[in-house]
Amino acid sequence: MSFADRVIPVCLKVVLACAGGALLQACAPSDAGKAASPAVAAAPASVAVQWPHVTSEVKQDPQLEARIGALLQKLTLEQKVAQMVQPDIRSVTPKDVRTYRLGSVLNGGGAWPGNNKHAKVADWVALADEFYNASIDTAAPIPIIWGTDAVHGHNNVIGATLFPHNIGLGAAHDPDLIERIGSITAIEVAVTGIDWAFAPTLAVVRDDRWGRTYESYSEDPEIVRAYAGRMVRGLQGIAGTPQFLDASHVVATAKHFIGDGGTDRGVDRGDNLSSEQQLLDIHGQGYLTALAAGAQTVMASYNSWQGWKLHGNKHLIVDVLKTQMGFDGLVVSDWNGIDEVQGCTIDKCMQSVNAGVDLFMVPDDWKAFITNTVAQVRNGDIDESRIDDAVTRILRVKLRAGLFEKGKPSARPLANKSELLGAAPQSELLGAAPHREVARQAVRESLVLLKNKNGILPLARKLNVLVAGDGADNIGKQSGGWTLTWQGTDNTNADFPGATSIFAGIKAAVTAAGGTAALSADGSFRQKPDVAIVVFGEQPYAEYFGNVKSIDYQGRDGADAALLARLKKAGIPVVSIFLSGRPLWVNPEINASDAFVAAWLPGSEGAGIADVIFRNEQGTVNHDFSGKLSFSWPRQASETALNRNDPGYDALFAYGFGLTFADRDTLDDDLPVGGK
Ligand code: BGC
Ligand code: BGC
Helix, strand or coil: CCHHHHCCCEEEEEEEHHHCCCEEEEEECCCCCCECCCCCCEEECCCCCCCCCCCCCCCCCHHHHHHHHHHHHCCCHHHHHHHCECCECCCCCHHHHHHHCCCEEEECCCCCHHHCCCCCHHHHHHHHHHHHHHHHCCCCCCCCEEEECCCCCCCCCCCCCCCCCHHHHHHHCCHHHHHHHHHHHHHHHHHCCCCEECCCECCECCCCCCCCHHHCCECCHHHHHHHHHHHHHHHHCCCCCCCCCCCCCCECEEEEECCHHHEHHHCCCCEECCCHHHHHHHHCHHHHHHHHCCCCEEEECCCEECCEEHHHCHHHHHHHHHHHCCCCCEEECCCCHHHHECCCECCECHHHHHCCCCEECCCCCHHHHHHHHHHHHHCCCCCHHHHHHHHHHHHHHHHHCCHHHHCCHHHCCCCCCEHHHCCCCCCCCECCHHHHHHHHHHHHHHCEEEEEHHHCCCECCCCEEEEECCCCCCHHHHHCCCECECCCCCCCHHHCCCCECHHHHHHHHHHHCCCEEEEECCCCCCCCCCEEEEEEECCCCCHHHHCCCCCECCHHHHHHHHHHHHHHHCCCCEEEEEECCCCCECHHHHHCCCEEEECCCCCCECHHHHHHHECCCCCCCCCCCCCCCCCCECCCCCCCCCCCCCCCCCCCECCCCCCCCCCCCCCCCCCCCCCC
8 A cells, every 4th residue: 555545535514723722724735755734734624622730740840840941951952952862872972962962862663882783781771871971061061851651661771571461451450560560761871871661652553554553551541541650650650759850760751742642444554543532532532641640741643633734733742742731841843753744855854844843763863953943933933932932841850850960871870780791690680580570460460361262271281391482482572563673573582681482481480390392483393292392473663664565464374373282183182372463363273282372472571471371380370460451353354344243243252252261251163264
């Protein structure tokens, strides 16, 4: 499908804010490249949705506000605009930060200090120090703020604890666990001297063809709403307490505002056709609790809403988010997100500045962006008061984050505390055992049992087990996208010190009880095993690389189904562990399995799977399955947009489904495989 196919020409009736409610007709042109974004932002007339005011637990502090005013006065226009840019560490040096007085940097997915995937914690902290020192080396210092995609743990850093991706956490239905995960993630980020995590993603995914489905907790706003505030609390600490944004906490980001999970046909960066009421009722629910908990930043989304790119949508960013909902933190653009807006390029976008974006993730072309934006202020395209508002918000977040008091990154209490470096054992360290224990618990809670014929699970430990499938001993595959690299590809088990593959977890469990575990990716064996555990599923992907046209799994061109069928034919009981970033149509694979577990993308602690599928050494249940689907599982491959409460809803496994060992499963091996 070409981009043009999904850009819907729009001719919108708009209410211009300045026209006092008078109806005007505005036709937003649409071209093949970009969705329309009217220069004067306005809402469609048919909807007059009042968004709720959200009372943030973070209160405005008059003293802090006065400090902002004083700081702002000292800055030239160029310096103010420089506060508004966020280059990627691959395209900026500490010298640039000193020269231009840059306000922020990020490391995008797969960006590491020195371009070294195996950069040590000390390398991260040293680079953070360099940026920080450069930023304060002036008469009017403003500390720099560094942001990173810590979206399932501190996932760009070797040795970090990797939690299940959000889709698995959604199945856990455990808000307390979410807050704990947030606080551990914050600690691991702080260890590397970084201030800010671009998480949580609050997408409510309505069509599972979307390549970012796994970044979402649920297809239903209920879980997203229940989790969003708790994740923000975990990352930032609880507002109003001394822990809030202290040395063990980092700034959080509610993203991607708004409607990212609801694009037409699940196309990444596509168009969300919802009404404004649906935008609030479905896609906006996570923001209500995230903002109440005090999320200090919101990231604009790549998608459009009714043909208007969010990055240029003043109605949603200013009128809705900042005014009606009352958000007083900063709005950051997404990676080159301004380029999505009609009339903009990656280095020039007054539409986006005027629409209320405050901080610009312009990873590479930041120099030109500064020049262009300054010129647009000088020629009147952008009012300087808008720049002042943006910088006020940026400074507010920096002051609230304590950056003016925390000192240089290496001097902060948690900096450099890493077991991998051989530092003294401490409970709060990068990849620390207690952190991994929580991740392992999260794995256990995320697993959803879809089939358990004749109660084959839980398995006894003292068995001869064949462990097959290309996911069995593959930590990269079990972790998915946003893992060391942007796409989560090009990783080997050697890139995950301290982590455990699913096979390693199984092996430890059975050998301790006198059983055996043989690893055989292709499922071949010499001696017939008592049981085969087959670990298979999607290969890692991120963003639009993961968009699919069909949700018919067809893993490795049918090789996975064939492997299962072969084992079954040999009379071996088969337990399938399915790794995926979304529900997929897997009827042939389910038919060939005695037990079928949706394991999502569990992350670094693969032993969580053995914890559940095996009995304990006394032969009783070790951990029962408790995960319940937060995404409906399709009966037909055509059911890509299958969501609870839809008219005519007919899922194979409905939202909320998940067997426990006490359930007597009636599913046989006869699911229809034709006519999908
Ligand atoms: C970066 C990612 C970013 C992506 C966007 C990549 O090169 O590393 O962090 O999200 O580009 O296209
Ligand atoms: C993604 C964001 C991410 C950013 C920085 C973008 O491509 O959409 O989720 O935070 O890159 O890596």
